[in-house]
Amino acid sequence: MSTAGKVIKCKAAVVWEVKKPFSIVEIEVAPPKAHEVRIKILASGVCRSDDHVLSGALQVKFPIILGHEAAGVVESVGEGVTCVKPGDKVIPLFAPQCGECSTCKHPRGNLCKMGDLAASGVMPDGTSKFTYKGQQIHTFAGTSTFAEYTVVHESAVVKIDATAPPEKVCLIGCGFSTGYGAAINSAKVEPGSTCAVFGLGGVGLSTVMGCKAAGASRIIGVDINKDKFPKAKEMGATECVNPMDFKKPINEVLYGLTDGEGVDYSFEVIGRTDTMTAALASCHMNYGTSVVVGVPPSASEITFSPALIFTGRTWKGSIFGGWKSKEAVPKLVSDFMGGKFALEPLITHTLPFDKINEGFELLRSGKSIRSVLVF
Known part of the structure; x- marks a missing residue:
């Protein structure tokens, strides 16, 4: 049965307040509105930027679903979306590219104005797509990939090679590309x-x-x-x-x-x-x-x-990393698939999603380079 146009109930790792661990709970994810895309997350990396929120170094609005380094498959799209379609393998983009703002049009610019909204904890239309028992849950970096399903603006997602392994190329969504x-x-x-x-x-x-x-x-x-x-x-x-x-x-x-x-x-x-x-x-x-x-x-x-x-x-x-995300990410995935660089040495741990707290302990203790959560 198709889930398009319907609310999806799924697991998500919610942070309720600073310096508290993740709680895996069942949330509701609303269907995408116009120019939005709902994604089934397949893999998501554990990044230090997420931990900055947990420690309080990076200030956000709680409760929140973190995660921004992922790969997944498009479940459904809202009206007007033409860049991706259901079934496409994609990478969500915490650094979006609308292609229309002054920064996107500048040859050296990659800090799209759509990204300014990511800090607000809501979608560009001012709403959140996540609720828990009727309570609104905030979005992180416009992506919130520590959930089985997420919704992003069309400027914050790009189609990649369908054969690319999500548990590896998710790193191209942040860590690898940034460095x-x-x-x-x-x-x-x-x-x-x-x-x-x-x-x-x-x-x-x-x-x-x-x-x-x-x-x-x-x-x-x-x-x-x-x-x-x-x-x-x-x-x-x-x-x-x-x-x-x-x-x-x-x-x-x-x-x-x-x-x-x-x-x-x-x-x-x-x-x-x-x-x-x-x-x-x-x-x-x-x-x-x-x-x-x-x-x-x-x-x-x-x-x-x-x-x-x-x-x-x-x-x-x-x-x-100075990349214009929509242009660069598919090419970086292709370069990886073509053997131009390796991601495997960066991945020290692969964990099931429900062991997310263990992944962050490995990060803090210095025992991991990148832990990848698989869904």
Whole structure:
């Protein structure tokens, strides 16, 4: 029996308040309205950005369904949707692409105005598609993929290769693309250059992969968890350093490793203001570029000496690796299917959806790179 046009009852992982675990409950998911798409989620990655909500570092409206790195199949579409149809395999896009706003039309822009609505916790029409016993549940990043079914705006979904394995390509919805693109697109790493990557989680390792693909000759991984070093070297890091092993600041350590020059490119892939400043101070004082990739805490501020950028350094941020999502995601999936890069080394754990809390414990303890939940 077709579910199109009907409310669907399904399982979802709801967070009721900050610093509380997920509760798996039965929710109701409304059918898509005009320009909306309802998706059956097949796999969803456990990302640090979701954990920032649980810890309180990223402020949202509760109760909420998190999740933003997924792959699924279109269940039904609302009136006017032409980009996908029922049965299409898709990736939801936390970084949408409407193609009409000024940012989408700019050749370097990828922060679509539709994404501004994601922070509000509701759909573009001001409603939520999720309810639990009559209570509204908020949406996260316009996607909310920690549910068996979700509804997104048509600007936030793209069709991919029907044969692509969802438990792998879901990483292209966030972690892999964010890190890989930060090196390829945002920094534009050059062949023969020296790079430093602060934070060797899933996104950090994807940044390492991007630096390697761009032809960097030295890629220095920086992390306080030395257990991550073997995997980082497997993915392309030429050496790794633990800031805890030194009495002097890590930027001075990196200057020492580069004959007093500093690295050409540095990447902060943690989301801490102190490491953002350290990464900036680690790159060459005149032509170095430092890229902020990690999501900063909502209430954080940075204080630094203007001399750090007055001498010529470039400091910039990177959202979703600088990719225009609807254009890039299908191509990245095709590149993966064609063997141009591997996602398997990033996935350390595959868990059933109802073990979502275990997936987040693995993340916090540093025992996982990427855990993928399968539905």
